[in-house]
Amino acid sequence: MSRARAAIILAAGQGKRMKSETPKMLHKMGGRPLVDWSIALARELNCARTVVVIPPNAPALAERVTSVLGEGSTAIQDVPRGTGDAARAAASVLSGFEGSVVVYFGDTPLIRTETLSQMFTAREAGADVVVLAFHADDPTGYGRIITDAAGNFLRNVEHRDANKEELAVNLCNAGALVADAKVLFDLLSKLRNDNAQQEFYLTDIPGMARTAAMKVSIVEARAEELLGVNSRAQLADAEAAFQARAREAAMEAGVTLIDPATVFFSYDTVIEQDAVIEPNVFFGTGVKICRGATIHAYCHFERTEVGPNSEIGPFARFRPGAKLAAKVKIGNFVEVKNSNFGEGAKASHLAYIGDADVGPRANIGAGTIVCNYDGFDKYRSTIGADAFIGSDTALVSPVTIGNGAYTGTGSVITKDVPDGALGVARGRQVNLEGWATKNKEKKLAAKAAKKDEHK
Numbered sequence: 001m002s003r004a005r006a007a008i009i010l011a012a013g014q015g016k017r018m019k020s021e022t023p024k025m026l027h028k029m030g031g032r033p034l035v036d037w038s039i040a041l042a043r044e045l046n047c048a049r050t051v052v053v054i055p056p057n058a059p060a061l062a063e064r065v066t067s068v069l070g071e072g073s074t075a076i077q078d079v080p081r082g083t084g085d086a087a088r089a090a091a092s093v094l095s096g097f098e099g100s101v102v103v104y105f106g107d108t109p110l111i112r113t114e115t116l117s118q119m120f121t122a123r124e125a126g127a128d129v130v131v132l133a134f135h136a137d138d139p140t141g142y143g144r145i146i147t148d149a150a151g152n153f154l155r156n157v158e159h160r161d162a163n164k165e166e167l168a169v170n171l172c173n174a175g176a177l178v179a180d181a182k183v184l185f186d187l188l189s190k191l192r193n194d195n196a197q198q199e200f201y202l203t204d205i206p207g208m209a210r211t212a213a214m215k216v217s218i219v220e221a222r223a224e225e226l227l228g229v230n231s232r233a234q235l236a237d238a239e240a241a242f243q244a245r246a247r248e249a250a251m252e253a254g255v256t257l258i259d260p261a262t263v264f265f266s267y268d269t270v271i272e273q274d275a276v277i278e279p280n281v282f283f284g285t286g287v288k289i290c291r292g293a294t295i296h297a298y299c300h301f302e303r304t305e306v307g308p309n310s311e312i313g314p315f316a317r318f319r320p321g322a323k324l325a326a327k328v329k330i331g332n333f334v335e336v337k338n339s340n341f342g343e344g345a346k347a348s349h350l351a352y353i354g355d356a357d358v359g360p361r362a363n364i365g366a367g368t369i370v371c372n373y374d375g376f377d378k379y380r381s382t383i384g385a386d387a388f389i390g391s392d393t394a395l396v397s398p399v400t401i402g403n404g405a406y407t408g409t410g411s412v413i414t415k416d417v418p419d420g421a422l423g424v425a426r427g428r429q430v431n432l433e434g435w436a437t438k439n440k441e442k443k444l445a446a447k448a449a450k451k452d453e454h455k
Helices: 034-044 059-069 083-088 113-124 181-189 202-211 232-252 435-453
Strands: 005-010 049-054 074-076 100-105 129-135 144-147 153-157 171-180 216-221 281-283 299-301 304-306 322-324 329-337 346-354 356-358 369-371 381-383 394-396
Touching: 005 034, 005 083, 034 049, 034 059, 034 100, 034 113, 049 059, 059 074, 083 181, 083 202, 100 113, 100 181, 113 129, 113 171, 113 216, 129 181, 129 202, 153 202, 153 216, 171 181, 171 202, 181 202, 202 216, 322 329, 346 356
Parallel strands: 005 049, 005 100, 049 074, 129 216, 281 299, 304 322, 329 346, 346 369, 356 381, 369 394
Antiparallel strands: 100 171, 129 171, 144 153, 144 171
8 A cells, every 4th residue: 555645845045146136936837837837736646634834925926825735834934044944844834744745846847746656655665765866968967876786775975075986977866756654844943154255064864764764765757847946038948849859759649740849838728639739839828739730930828728620820819718619710910818719710801709699600700899888887799590790891899790791891890780681881982973083183284383382
């Protein structure tokens, strides 16, 4: 029977290198705050309890964590005295917890669930402490993990304390570990800060465990998973790594990305099989592209669902609340916001559709605007099935265009149009015979007279 699990997320760093009034852990990767990535990891690991260690005077971060995890989910590291001290700050919150605890950094958002799952597996197999390690191309600055010939853990050596032979080792300590709760907090209570920085290091725990005749196991991660975010440049590096991962996953799932490097995903983007995505497309959060849809170049999506076999763009924008059924066509320079399109409906070019329900097979002409806002409130309009909205129509919400109804080109529609009717609202055309010819002659004569005056 597997043990209960808990997570301690270390997020008490000040983030000064970010040079931001926003706490580091609230900066986003893939449209999701870093702290949310770390919390999601704990959930994917089926942790019954999660504690986020935060700095004092970080109300925005505390509020975010509490909104996701509930009350009692934060611990405060009052003074920054090292990673071991930060982990120790969670002891009171997890008082009485029995099971295995994983400790990891909140600013390493690329760690895979599978990697930490291996650590729990090693713990279930009998290890008292499991340490996460990785092979670094350049290990400068990292603590080294020294093993025996069989690969068993011997000790952790900080870079500045390593001898020449130890410096040649490129197996490095990633800083994360899994241990029995009682063992972990007992060892944390015994940490010493007799080092140059006078800090309590979490990386000392595996060595202390081995000294106490406990079994210490090693799980290795790929170096790319352990990219830490401490600056804007590193945040950009993490974003690039996430995008590469998301693009690869999409293509493996049967999505065509014509130019993968120019397509940008969010953490929750869903694109189904046989969708085709052309270059320079941005998917914000909450977007689903259904099977067989084609997204032409230069489109932008936020909280939108595109139905099967629909065709979108180029140069289309979808704002939150847009939902398209199957076989919808939205063309170039069309903006859709908080609107529903029925199957086969079309808005092929140059239109704004906001707060509207568009029926199946309706056709919205070029230049159509749904005027949904009066400066104070939003209003909703309905365009019925098989309706035809003439070019350059302004629909002043709230109005209903009936099933099969038409609106005349250039109309400003302020009243409902019944089913099957034609709504026309524009000035009647008047032709003034000969006016253009006479006006031209008059203007040319005036211009010639003015020219003669300057001779």
